[in-house]
Amino acid sequence: MxxxxxxxxxxxxxxxxxxxxxxxxxxxxxxxxxxxxxxxxxxxxxxxxxxxxxxxxxxxxxxxxxxxxxxxxxxxxxxxxxxxxxxxxxxxxxxxxxxxxxxxxxxxxxxxxxxxxxxxxxxxxxxxxxxxxxxxxxxxxxxxxxxxxxxxxxxxxxxxxxxxxxxxxxxxxxxxxxxxxxxxxxxxxxxxxxxxxxxxxxxxxxxxxxxxxxxxxxxxxxxxxxxxTNGYDIEKESDIVLDTQFTLSHIGSFLSKRNPEILWQSLHELIKEHQDFAKYFRLNLVGLVGEEIIKTIERYGLTNYVNNIGYVSHIESVKYQKKSQLLLLVEIDSQDTKAIIPGKLFEYLVSNRPIIAIGPTGSDVESIIKETKTGDYFYYSDLETLKSKILSHFNAFKSKNLEVSPVGVEKYSRENLTKKLSEVIFK
Structure with missing residues (x-):
């Protein structure tokens, strides 16, 4: 045929x-x-x-x-x-x-x-x-x-x-x-x-x-x-060992307009208030990072807790997200970004690590994270709830119980999405 x-x-x-x-x-x-x-x-x-x-x-x-x-x-x-x-x-x-x-x-x-x-x-x-x-x-x-x-x-x-x-x-x-x-x-x-x-x-x-x-x-x-939507492919990697530190990792470009001050303030306060948090916490920035992000991190006294890794290959980025304790996703607080679904979200979904996402109200990202039960979504006004959730995750990390149980992520596999595309083509 x-x-x-x-x-x-x-x-x-x-x-x-x-x-x-x-x-x-x-x-x-x-x-x-x-x-x-x-x-x-x-x-x-x-x-x-x-x-x-x-x-x-x-x-x-x-x-x-x-x-x-x-x-x-x-x-x-x-x-x-x-x-x-x-x-x-x-x-x-x-x-x-x-x-x-x-x-x-x-x-x-x-x-x-x-x-x-x-x-x-x-x-x-x-x-x-x-x-x-x-x-x-x-x-x-x-x-x-x-x-x-x-x-x-x-x-x-x-x-x-x-x-x-x-x-x-x-x-x-x-x-x-x-x-x-x-x-x-x-x-x-x-x-x-x-x-x-x-x-x-x-x-x-x-x-x-x-x-x-x-x-x-x-x-x-x-x-x-x-x-x-975009989606995920199954990446065949050797056994990934989770970080021994409490790592929060952002994968991909982190542009200056996405600067989440509520996150930096939450981390600053947690470091000041909890000695063991300060001991174990690390922020991994994997990809291009805007100058304003770096300056704000510095202003909140977080520089010594940051690994600014820079751009890496796709294969390397997958390794970072699978071994991290938490995954970070940030979008600009604007009505114009409600439709933006970063491609990395779908790879986050199958990394088996909890997601911390910050963005505007009513976004598609919020719907997907809630639907798949893969993490938590915060608005730019949610300082206290964000801080509380990070601390909760840290306590789970200390007790070796920081896990996530995704639901229904299979529909976002590249193979299933291609099947849907083929049906559109044959219409």
Whole structure:
């Protein structure tokens, strides 16, 4: 039986590191067992903020990978300023702390590169893929963004060839937090909204990663919207031995706007009030950490309790989260972040370690943690309850009884999520 051919257009592909690459790398891994042959299209010379060569080993043997060059403005900008590299990683300082160069770069990025800095890849990709799609009888194309330029590729292919087009939104478009930091003029802001609306109303099917985003998009389009979250894969690791210290670990980028002062204050007070807590407590920061986070930690007298490990491979990050006593997840206290579900959450769910999460009210993260009974979720006003819970976990740690009993996490496995994706493709 011939498999259905599906063209997947993605910017992030190994050796790209970070969460953006995981989603479609795993879908591609499992799609063939559901009667689908994935064909991946990605840039041949991208500028990835992070790389992880270990992920190259996870690319399935025998799949077709098409590559075409991309002309990115970051290549030129990097010659002139280190600020370009910082901004390309998504690290945007508070406005009052931005340099003139950073302000200028954000203005240019937001107003001259719409929808984003990968817009120069649209025309050559449409030209190349329109021929490939016709030659190889491909009837379904999937675009995944951000970068949302890839959805414009799908939009143009849909108009030219009338293919079945599925637009996958790993994050929202005009309502994501950093969008407001791009110093958009009214003209640019309206152009973003117009493109977003056109994509949402032209694609045959929309896929989103959260219920909040689905509700948001339902105000813009009547097209079918499916929620397929990110997920976890079973990582085969040798036996993991839990840390002997009371470790609280944050895995992934910890940007300055996520600075949870209630956590730092809670830890500061616990260290002052409990001598044994001070003896055993350690905070592991695994990934990029914003400068403001480091300064605030210092201000609360926590520096000597911190292991600032920096960026590590995905394999290493999994080891850290499985051996930690507690896992930390923090999101910005904003309505704009209610739809954000960090990819690491799903790996946290199967690490068998309790989660301490801090974020806005009404978020998808809160729903998932409560539904799976994998930890506790706190608002930015919950200082005393947060402090009490950390102390409770510490007492369980001392008695060697710090455990978690997850419920129903199987539906977030990459294999089960790919099955749901295959059903969407065959509709």
């Amino acid at each position: 011939n498999k259905k051919k599906v063209l997947i257009i993605t910017y992030y592909w190994p050796p790209a590191g970070g969460p953006g690459v995981q989603r479609w790398l795993k879908f591609v891994k499992y799609l063939p067992q559901y009667g689908i042959e994935p064909i991946v299209y990605c840039p041949s010379n991208p500028i990835y903020p992070q790389t992880d060569k270990s992920l190259l080993k996870e690319v399935p043997n025998g799949i077709t990978i098409l590559k075409q060059p991309i002309n990115e403005p970051y290549k030129v900008a990097n010659f002139f300023s280190k600020d370009s590299k910082t901004i390309s990683k998504g690290i945007i300082p508070e406005e009052k702390k931005q340099t003139l160069m950073q302000k200028a770069m954000l203005f240019i990025r937001g107003n001259f590169f719409i929808p984003d800095a990968r817009k120069n890849w649209i025309k050559p990709s449409v030209r190349y893929l329109s021929t490939y799609i016709a030659d190889f009888n491909i009837d379904t194309v999937i675009t995944t963004g951000p970068p949302h330029s890839l959805h414009i590729i799908g939009l143009k292919l849909k108009k030219q060839l009338d293919i079945n087009w599925i637009a996958d939104f790993r994050d929202p478009w005009t309502t994501i937090g950093y969008h407001k930091q791009l110093k958009l003029t009214n003209v640019a802001a309206n152009k973003h909204k117009k493109l977003e609306k056109e994509v949402l109303n032209t694609a045959n099917t929309i896929i989103v990663t959260s219920e909040v985003t689905k509700k948001e998009f339902q105000d813009i389009t009547s097209k079918q919207i499916e929620v397929i």
